Amino acid sequence: MPSASSSSSGGEWTISSVREALTAKRISARELAGDFLARIEKRNPELNAFLALSPERALAQADRVDALVARKEPLPPLAGLPLAVKDVLSTHGVPTTCSSRILEGYRPAYDATAIERLEQAGAMMLGKTNCDEFAMGGSNENSAYGPVRNPVALDRVPGGSSGGSAAAVAAGLAVAALGTDTGGSIRQPAAFCGIPGMMPTYGRVSRYGLIAFASSLDRIGPFARNVRDIAAILSVMAGRDPLDSTSADVPVADYGAGLDEPVRGMRIGVPTDYFGAGLDPHVKTRIEAGIAALERLGCRRVPLRMPHTDYAVATYYLIATAEASSNLARYDGVRYGVRVPGATLMEMYRKTRGRGFGAEVKRRIMLGTYALSAGYYDAYYLKAQKVRALIAQDFAQAFEQVDAIVTPTSPVPAFRLGERTADPLAMYLADIYTVTGSLAGVPGISVPAGKTPDGLPVGLQIFGPAFGEAQMLRLAHAFEQSGAGI
Amino acid sequence: MRVAELAYLELSESEVDAYQRHLDSILTYAEKLNELDTTGVEPMAQVAPPGAQAAGTPLREDVELPCRIIGEVLAGAPEATSTHFRVPKVIER
Numbered sequence: 001m002p003s004a005s006s007s008s009s010g011g012e013w014t015i016s017s018v019r020e021a022l023t024a025k026r027i028s029a030r031e032l033a034g035d036f037l038a039r040i041e042k043r044n045p046e047l048n049a050f051l052a053l054s055p056e057r058a059l060a061q062a063d064r065v066d067a068l069v070a071r072k073e074p075l076p077p078l079a080g081l082p083l084a085v086k087d088v089l090s091t092h093g094v095p096t097t098c099s100s101r102i103l104e105g106y107r108p109a110y111d112a113t114a115i116e117r118l119e120q121a122g123a124m125m126l127g128k129t130n131c132d133e134f135a136m137g138g139s140n141e142n143s144a145y146g147p148v149r150n151p152v153a154l155d156r157v158p159g160g161s162s163g164g165s166a167a168a169v170a171a172g173l174a175v176a177a178l179g180t181d182t183g184g185s186i187r188q189p190a191a192f193c194g195i196p197g198m199m200p201t202y203g204r205v206s207r208y209g210l211i212a213f214a215s216s217l218d219r220i221g222p223f224a225r226n227v228r229d230i231a232a233i234l235s236v237m238a239g240r241d242p243l244d245s246t247s248a249d250v251p252v253a254d255y256g257a258g259l260d261e262p263v264r265g266m267r268i269g270v271p272t273d274y275f276g277a278g279l280d281p282h283v284k285t286r287i288e289a290g291i292a293a294l295e296r297l298g299c300r301r302v303p304l305r306m307p308h309t310d311y312a313v314a315t316y317y318l319i320a321t322a323e324a325s326s327n328l329a330r331y332d333g334v335r336y337g338v339r340v341p342g343a344t345l346m347e348m349y350r351k352t353r354g355r356g357f358g359a360e361v362k363r364r365i366m367l368g369t370y371a372l373s374a375g376y377y378d379a380y381y382l383k384a385q386k387v388r389a390l391i392a393q394d395f396a397q398a399f400e401q402v403d404a405i406v407t408p409t410s411p412v413p414a415f416r417l418g419e420r421t422a423d424p425l426a427m428y429l430a431d432i433y434t435v436t437g438s439l440a441g442v443p444g445i446s447v448p449a450g451k452t453p454d455g456l457p458v459g460l461q462i463f464g465p466a467f468g469e470a471q472m473l474r475l476a477h478a479f480e481q482s483g484a485g486i
Numbered sequence: 487m488r489v490a491e492l493a494y495l496e497l498s499e500s501e502v503d504a505y506q507r508h509l510d511s512i513l514t515y516a517e518k519l520n521e522l523d524t525t526g527v528e529p530m531a532q533v534a535p536p537g538a539q540a541a542g543t544p545l546r547e548d549v550e551l552p553c554r555i556i557g558e559v560l561a562g563a564p565e566a567t568s569t570h571f572r573v574p575k576v577i578e579r
Contacts, residue, residue: 109558202533216532242546246532314516325493332494334571339564345574346494354496362495363508369493370509383519385529390522392530425511441533466533 010039010082010172015229018080018175022069029062029069029080033124036082040126040173047171048148049164051087052095053127058082061124077236079122084174086165087128088135089115089220090209094125098211099133099143102356103337112209113241114178114220121236126174129164133358134328135185135213137161138431141421142360149417152194152457156414159189162223166193169223176224176233180210182217183316184410184434187446190223191409191459194448196476197223198230201466202441203248205234206241214323215246217316217438227447227477231255234469253470259477264298266475269402273309274433279411282452287408290449290460293484294406294475302402306394309436311387316435317428318371318384324361325368331356363424388439395440399465404475407433409446409459437463447476448485460485 013032021027037055044050065080085091088098090108097103111119119125132142140148140163150158151171158167162179166189169177179186181199190197198221205220212218222233238252270291275284295301333339333352340355342348357365371380398405411430420427437444442463449460460479464472479485487506490497497505557568565572 107562109555109562245545308522311519311522314518317512318516318519329494333564334573335559336562337564342574345576348574349494350496353494357495359501362493362497362501363505365493365495366487366489366505367509367512370489370513373489373492380513380516382529383524384516385531386524386527387519387522389527389530390524392533424508425515428512 010036011225013082013175014225015078015081015175015232019075022065022075022080025069029065029124030059032080032082033058033062033126036126036174043171043173046149046154047151047167048146049129049167049171049173050084050127051097051099051130051145051164054091054094054125057094058124058126061119061122065122065124076120076122077232078118081123082175083118083123083125084127084129084165084168084177085115085125086131086162086177086179088131088180088211088213089178090211091115091125091128094128096128096211097145098135099131099145100357100361101144101338102331102352106337108209110209113206113243114237115209117237118178118233129162129168129177131164132161133361134211134324135161135180135182136324136360136364138184138188138427139415139420140164140189141417142358144358147417150193150414153414153455156416156456157192159192159410159414161185162197163189165223166190166195166197169193169225170195176222176229179221179223181219181221181438182214182320183438184431186221186223187434187444187459187461188410188431190446191457192414194451194457195223195225196227196230196445196447196480197221198234198445199437199443200234200238200469201248201443203246204250204443204467204469205237206239206244206247208241208243212327214320215327216323217320227445227473227480228256228259230445231259231473231477248467250467255470255473258470259474261474262298263294263475263478266299266404267302267402268294268299268475269302269304269398269405271304271306271309271398271405271407273306274407278429278432279408280413283408283411283413283458286450286452286458287460290479290484291406293482294479297478297482299475304398304402304405306398306436308387308390308394309432312391312436312439313429313432315384315387315391316431316439317367318380319388319439321364321368322371322381323368325365325372328361328365360424391436392440395437395442395463404472405463407461407463409433409461413452413454413456413458433461442466443469443472445472445476447479450485
């Protein structure tokens with residue numbers, strides 16, 4: 001916990017400290033929400049982490065929580081939690097743009113299930129966070145509303161695509177945030193900003209109300225100040241939702257319950273394929289130190305080969321863009337957002353899409369359109385789906401021998417704004433360690449693993465088997481408690 | 487660029503040039519997948535939850551429910567009447 005002197009920074013709050021302060025009446029939920037909204041107003045011009053605030057909604061929720069406190073009724077699990085939400089999640093009446101011009105002014109008529117569940121558990125939604133347009137990018141520089149700055153180093157990117165959510169939590173502008181992860185969009189910004197961020201198993205959290213990018217990959221997950229809060233949020237969000245047929249009917253654990261159990265004897269797989277060319281030596285040093293810390297906790301290190309890792313980026317970008325080209329066909333100037341007039345319906349479609357989408361989104365729509373087009377479908381899309389099966393098989397075989405897989409989250413720490421925008425392929429290649437787990441459908445978490453000599457945060461990534469979140473979080477929590485991440 | 491037409495995207499000439507180069511480099515990189523022999527490998531289209539293979543996609547009951555948000559939905563459209571989205575004329579005489 002930060003010292004008392006940081007009490008105005010917002011970073012000292014956790015779900016449990018909020019709860020204790022509310023119960024002891026040291027602060028009301030309304031005061032807490034007001035403090036955070038004021039902090040955002042002050043800090044956001046510099047960081048650009050938030051695109052819209054929802055003060056009415058946060059304060060109305062605060063009043064409900066304060067009424068429970070006044071009546072001495074039991075508080076729900078996330079009572080008074082100041083929460084930020086990535087702007088790709090639908091929020092009733094609150095602007096939802098996906099950081100795109102094409103959805104400027106759009107206010108959804110309903111809420112995403114994940115948000116509904118968090119609010120039912122007492123969370124106060126402060127506002128919507130900036131991200132790469134339609135969640136496409138790894139630096140938050142693809143937002144139509146300008147890049148987010150990394151609160152740890154203001155000349156650097158916060159990572160992406162959920163850069164605003166990561167920056168908001170790291171800067172103490174929210175106690176937790178929702179992001180989405182399609183190829184690393186929670187884990188990589190978590191690593192860049194020095195906080196934990198988690199991608200649950202595919203199907204663990206309902207995606208109803210998530211504006212789709214790549215449907216076979218998209219997942220919703222939390223950022224927080226510590227692993228315990230991540231576990232608490234997942235426990236509330238997870239579970240079957242009749243409104244999302246891909247949400248799994250698998251029992252939901254209380255993910256916070258077993259966090260303190262020992263990790264002695266856990267087998268942690270370390271795939272040599274994640275430590276090759278391209279890995280920054282300072283990142284490598286921190287990850288090696290992190291693995292050594294896990295060994296000191298009694299975990300057994302098991303060297304692994306995951307031979308298809310090197311094919312994951314190509315596979316991911318063919319599949320994700322193919323799905324995106326189909327999902328983003330709905331933005332045509334008819335039902336929501338912006339319309340650029342045209343003499344004919346076709347002209348209206350083409351102008352609206354040509355001007356409404358940003359450069360990276362258009363690039364990906366075209367790549368995906370190409371990969372799905374007649375004559376190329378088998379060579380690109382179908383081939384990628386077959387290689388995806390091989391990558392998933394690497395994970396299945398690994399989890400026959402180990403309980404968790406430990407890797408770097410990103411080969412590099414946060415880079416400077418503008419440093420990597422010229423070469424899209426080079427940017428894609430930096431997703432190498434995160435896209436693998438996305439393709440396989442397994443859960444993954446990035447936890448802080450110390451800093452480079454320049455003071456830039458490094459993230460250690462832990463993958464667990466499908467629906468093995470409880471065990472994965474226990475390991476992440478033990479790592480955090482070991483102090484190896486400081 | 488034929489792909490831009492298929493994707494209904496109006497592009498400027500400079501955009502076409504840049505995208506052509508980017509797509510070339512990305513697709514050349516993607517040819518790396520041909521190093522792998524995938525004969526007999528089943529394509530993976532979806533991550534199936536445990537038990538789903540046998541049961542198929544879990545479907546809910548098809549129950550008719552009233553939609554109470556039509557007005558709100560139409561109010562968010564660029565151009566709409568109280569019952570329809572409006573678009574430029576589609577049928578030519």
